[in-house]
Amino acid sequence: MEKWESNKAWFLVLPAFIIVAFSAFIPLMTVVNYSIQDIFGPGQSVYVGTEWFKEMLGDHRLHDALWRQFLFSGLVLLIEMPLGIMIALAMPTRGWGVSACLVTLALPLVIPWNVIGTIWIIFTRPDIGLFGVGINSLDLLEVPFDHTAKPIYAWITLLAMEIWHWTPLVALLAYAGLRAIPEAYYQAAKIDGASSWAIFFYIQLPKMRGVLTIAVLLRWMDSFLIYAEPFALTGGGPGNTTTFLSIYLVKLATMQFDLGPAAAFSLIYFVIILLFCFVFYQALLNVGRGEKA
Amino acid sequence: MAHIELNEIAHSYLKNPKDESDYALKRIHNAWDDGGAYALLGPSGCGKTTLLNVISGLLTPSKGRVFYSGKNVTDLPPEKRNIAQVFQFPVLYDTMSVFNNLAFPLRNRGVEESEVKKRVLEVAEILDLTPFLKKRAAGLAADAKQKISLGRGLVRSDVAAILFDEPLTVIDPHLKWHLRRKLKEVHDQMKLTLIYVTHDQVEALTFADQVMVMYEGEIVQIGTPQELFENPKHKFVGFFIGSPGMNFLACSVDSNIARVDGAGIVLDDNTAALAQKAQGKMEIGIRPMHLEVHTKSVKGSLPAKVKTIEDQGSFKILTVTMAGHTLRARLPEDQTMPSGEAWLRFPKRWTKLFADGRLVNK
Numbered sequence: 246m247e248k249w250e251s252n253k254a255w256f257l258v259l260p261a262f263i264i265v266a267f268s269a270f271i272p273l274m275t276v277v278n279y280s281i282q283d284i285f286g287p288g289q290s291v292y293v294g295t296e297w298f299k300e301m302l303g304d305h306r307l308h309d310a311l312w313r314q315f316l317f318s319g320l321v322l323l324i325e326m327p328l329g330i331m332i333a334l335a336m337p338t339r340g341w342g343v344s345a346c347l348v349t350l351a352l353p354l355v356i357p358w359n360v361i362g363t364i365w366i367i368f369t370r371p372d373i374g375l376f377g378v379g380i381n382s383l384d385l386l387e388v389p390f391d392h393t394a395k396p397i398y399a400w401i402t403l404l405a406m407e408i409w410h411w412t413p414l415v416a417l418l419a420y421a422g423l424r425a426i427p428e429a430y431y432q433a434a435k436i437d438g439a440s441s442w443a444i445f446f447y448i449q450l451p452k453m454r455g456v457l458t459i460a461v462l463l464r465w466m467d468s469f470l471i472y473a474e475p476f477a478l479t480g481g482g483p484g485n486t487t488t489f490l491s492i493y494l495v496k497l498a499t500m501q502f503d504l505g506p507a508a509a510f511s512l513i514y515f516v517i518i519l520l521f522c523f524v525f526y527q528a529l530l531n532v533g534r535g536e537k538a
Numbered sequence: 539m540a541h542i543e544l545n546e547i548a549h550s551y552l553k554n555p556k557d558e559s560d561y562a563l564k565r566i567h568n569a570w571d572d573g574g575a576y577a578l579l580g581p582s583g584c585g586k587t588t589l590l591n592v593i594s595g596l597l598t599p600s601k602g603r604v605f606y607s608g609k610n611v612t613d614l615p616p617e618k619r620n621i622a623q624v625f626q627f628p629v630l631y632d633t634m635s636v637f638n639n640l641a642f643p644l645r646n647r648g649v650e651e652s653e654v655k656k657r658v659l660e661v662a663e664i665l666d667l668t669p670f671l672k673k674r675a676a677g678l679a680a681d682a683k684q685k686i687s688l689g690r691g692l693v694r695s696d697v698a699a700i701l702f703d704e705p706l707t708v709i710d711p712h713l714k715w716h717l718r719r720k721l722k723e724v725h726d727q728m729k730l731t732l733i734y735v736t737h738d739q740v741e742a743l744t745f746a747d748q749v750m751v752m753y754e755g756e757i758v759q760i761g762t763p764q765e766l767f768e769n770p771k772h773k774f775v776g777f778f779i780g781s782p783g784m785n786f787l788a789c790s791v792d793s794n795i796a797r798v799d800g801a802g803i804v805l806d807d808n809t810a811a812l813a814q815k816a817q818g819k820m821e822i823g824i825r826p827m828h829l830e831v832h833t834k835s836v837k838g839s840l841p842a843k844v845k846t847i848e849d850q851g852s853f854k855i856l857t858v859t860m861a862g863h864t865l866r867a868r869l870p871e872d873q874t875m876p877s878g879e880a881w882l883r884f885p886k887r888w889t890k891l892f893a894d895g896r897l898v899n900k
Binding site: 427433436437439440447448451452 | 591594596616627631647
């Protein structure tokens, strides 16, 4: 093929390039810029090199928040993935039930985050909430249920909120994956005398791998970035027990106005998420792949 | 091994079928001999796959009964019938190795591991899959995958019949003949009943001893490839088998002459006698191959105009108009081609008469 003499077509990429620059690259670079300076006020800053990074990496409050975050995201994945798959398997495949299920499942997904927080706060309140009053009237708990009373109560409320809000997404993705399996696979399995467990492990699960990869990535990223729910519920308490990374970051940046450390923290946060997404993606892409033919 | 018998089968996918058009299978009453190779041939949507699923048990027919060697299996699920089915697209258990794929139907039935190994190795040998046994099934080519699907049927020692639902659709043309030959080999070696569904007449005619032509939910003719070609019992068979299909001309019968808009075609005496009693819309049919074309008038010939000549390599297709009707003739390459005017002769032996689409004969 002949080489084009004029490469003016490259200019057509320019608008997209400028938009991406403003939406992603420039803000990110601002953060990078902040992270290497100590900022006293407008126009007053001192170059400090990697000092903030060193400080943040050694900050025990950041460590605590990070472990809390891992625990939370891990629990979210462990509960939401199997639950979502189970819901998808139980859903009807034809008739009016399909639309009814899809609409019901989609409902939590269209409610804004902080509204969800409010709904659950009211639902679990010990004085007027259906759940709070209900469980306390049973008189089973040593300390009456109140999400501000004990860290475990706050965690349960947060997890319930998160699972209620996002399991439908996993279920919808899994359902789409299930529907895409050709009928012949089930017919062949019937003729081969496969049990429903065998059908699940050897047909349904492998065929759902693509959508489940997306579900794991989305749920990991989203739960790792969780902010609105703990903020609405207890603002990170009781104590610091629900202070996740983003809550701590916002405290640092907007309440204490430590822009330099907060910027360094943001970048570390960003790298952690990127790293984990990469690991999950690679792991799920290669799981059960074994020897290539 | 089994003799399969279908007794007055009809099937509709609707819950409350009202008239005949609601039925995907109208009335199938038929038997398949043990060890035979059969092809079910017909256009898309004629009910071939439905019929196959009725035999394998994936579908329970709305009416009628299915017998395997005299035993009523109508209500048995597929895993309880000794049947294997190969689908249009290769169905594999992607995460398993080829060995485990082949072993799957046996392990599900609780066969001992030593026996499983023996059977799998045997079948892999027959299907040339031995070198791939340890590989994952997902990475293989389409023809190897289809062999694995077939192998999952063959490993079961109790399997009575193997049903194929257009198994060569996704196979590259140059591998098709190879796989088809493999199927014949397997059939000769294992003496299983094979039922092969296809809409490709070449596939059906080369594969099977007996071809069943299906049309709109009915089996319109059963016969050897030659019978189907020479003696189509239904207009559809004439039209569907052979390339190009049979020529059909609407006519009226006047003693032993079929009148086609002024042209008279002489019928043989048997047909002419039966035609007196036949009812419905009359048509004569003749294969392009059997239609004689002459460059000048001969005894009993009818004048026609040449429209086009297509050179197909080893033969030529001539399109002519006679008394306002278009006809095709298939001529050997070396025959002198008429230009402008041609004379057609309808040999009595090959001139068939159809009443309402069905052949007029004894």
